[in-house]
Amino acid sequence: MSLSDSLLQRARQVIPGGVNSPVRAFNAVQGNPPFIQAGKGCWMNDVDGNKLLDLIGSWGPMILGHAHPKVIEEIQKTASMGTSFGAPTEAEVLFAEEMCEAHPCLDMVRLCSSGTEATMHAVRLARGYTGKEYLIKIDGCYHGAHDAMLVKAGSGVATFAEPGSPGIPKAVAALTLTAPFNDVDIIRQHLKNHSVAGVILEAVPGNMGCIVPNDGYFKQLRELCDEYGALLIIDEVMTGFRLAKGGACERFDIDADLVALGKVVGGGLPLAAFGGRRDIMSKLSPLGPVYQAGTLSGNPLAVAAGRATLRLLNDEFYKRLEHISEEIERRIVPILKEYGCSFARVGSMFTIFFRASPPQNFTEVLECDFEAFGAFHRHALNQGLYFPPSQYEAVFLGIEMGSEEIEWLEKGVKKALKATFDC
Numbered sequence: 001m002s003l004s005d006s007l008l009q010r011a012r013q014v015i016p017g018g019v020n021s022p023v024r025a026f027n028a029v030q031g032n033p034p035f036i037q038a039g040k041g042c043w044m045n046d047v048d049g050n051k052l053l054d055l056i057g058s059w060g061p062m063i064l065g066h067a068h069p070k071v072i073e074e075i076q077k078t079a080s081m082g083t084s085f086g087a088p089t090e091a092e093v094l095f096a097e098e099m100c101e102a103h104p105c106l107d108m109v110r111l112c113s114s115g116t117e118a119t120m121h122a123v124r125l126a127r128g129y130t131g132k133e134y135l136i137k138i139d140g141c142y143h144g145a146h147d148a149m150l151v152k153a154g155s156g157v158a159t160f161a162e163p164g165s166p167g168i169p170k171a172v173a174a175l176t177l178t179a180p181f182n183d184v185d186i187i188r189q190h191l192k193n194h195s196v197a198g199v200i201l202e203a204v205p206g207n208m209g210c211i212v213p214n215d216g217y218f219k220q221l222r223e224l225c226d227e228y229g230a231l232l233i234i235d236e237v238m239t240g241f242r243l244a245k246g247g248a249c250e251r252f253d254i255d256a257d258l259v260a261l262g263k264v265v266g267g268g269l270p271l272a273a274f275g276g277r278r279d280i281m282s283k284l285s286p287l288g289p290v291y292q293a294g295t296l297s298g299n300p301l302a303v304a305a306g307r308a309t310l311r312l313l314n315d316e317f318y319k320r321l322e323h324i325s326e327e328i329e330r331r332i333v334p335i336l337k338e339y340g341c342s343f344a345r346v347g348s349m350f351t352i353f354f355r356a357s358p359p360q361n362f363t364e365v366l367e368c369d370f371e372a373f374g375a376f377h378r379h380a381l382n383q384g385l386y387f388p389p390s391q392y393e394a395v396f397l398g399i400e401m402g403s404e405e406i407e408w409l410e411k412g413v414k415k416a417l418k419a420t421f422d423c
């Protein structure tokens with residue numbers, strides 16, 4: 001038995017399912033997860049000595065690759081001065097200034113520790129600001145594991161085929177209305193029929209696989225929100241500081257009222273944020289009545305890792321990452337076509353769909369061949385490729401992908417597809 005498998009057996013005795021977050025369990029691909037020992041750049045080593053090309057990057061944060069020397073140095077330097085104070089620090093101020101400077105929709109920002117918290121607080125703030133109770137979310141978008149957002153959510157919730165989750169009061173779920181991505185008709189109806197505080201969405205959904213937004217979609221959403229007095233909340237936990245320095249809002253020229261950030265902004269440490277218009281953010285405690293708090297919010301180590309990461313993200317960086325991503329698309333799309341698969345990409349996020357054309361929304365994602373995806377995933381892992389273990393997830397590329405890695409990816413995908421379909 002491999003060391004990973006024996007660790008999984010032990011883990012299952014003391015951690016539900018053996019993992020600290022469900023998708024890591026590889027249930028959707030009928031496999032067992034390798035246990036990771038270390039990472040450098042875009043490579044990881046598992047405890048059995050296998051070398052894996054990491055196509056997840058910790059589900060988004062590791063845009064610089066693992067163990068980037070500048071990030072590690074800042075974390076070490078900061079750690080030597082103390083790891084948590086629960087009191088204000090200068091670095092938090094500088095960080096907030098840097099974030100507001102970088103993102104077109106941020107006048108003010110509040111730090112927290114996870115994407116779940118960021119969207120949870122953003123929707124409470126939207127409700128507190130507007131005095132309305134309904135929320136609209138998009139089918140297949142995932143905004144973290146809190147009650148209001150676990151309704152028709154993507155990612156792990158979709159992976160496990162649960163429409164929501166037991167434990168969420170029906171009365172709470174009833175306040176979350178849903179609508180398909182890339183379409184505004186149902187959103188318009190909801191806005192007409194209910195008192196809606198906010199419309200929340202991933203501008204580029206990554207939690208039902210990567211879905212490309214239609215032209216004009218965000219402008220229509222903005223207009224509808226204005227017409228009905230609802231806030232437009234863009235969840236940039238995946239896209240923030242990834243699709244551009246100003247995230248999806250910069251890339252697609254979105255005028256959001258509130259934005260949730262996570263992943264890249266924390267440089268691989270537990271940090272997230274939400275922010276937006278000054279008048280809305282001014283309703284937050286202690287300035288205003290909407291309560292929100294966190295013991296480890298603005299944690300010095302996380303702030304140090306986030307700032308060190310953001311410092312390296314300039315125009316040149318994004319150009320290079322786009323070039324890497326385009327090159328990967330150019331190399332693997334012809335292979336995918338041979339096997340009737342499709343490919344969707346926005347910047348450094350992409351998904352291989354086991355379906356002839358890329359889906360436009362969650363209903364179309366459900367038409368994928370999930371069995372073939374599972375087989376592909378297992379074969380790809382044998383080729384040293386660590387793809388996300390679910391059709392409902394996106395690949396996140398990092399800047400360290402060079403020609404050796406792209407070659408490894410191309411060869412591995414070719415062999416894994418052949419093994420999936422030719423036997």
Ligand code: PMP
Nearest residue numbers: 114115116142143144235237238
């Ligand atoms: N929003 C989006 C778009 C996400 O992808 C995620 C996590 N994958 C979250 C929110 C929740 O973030 P976290 O896992 O840090 O709580």
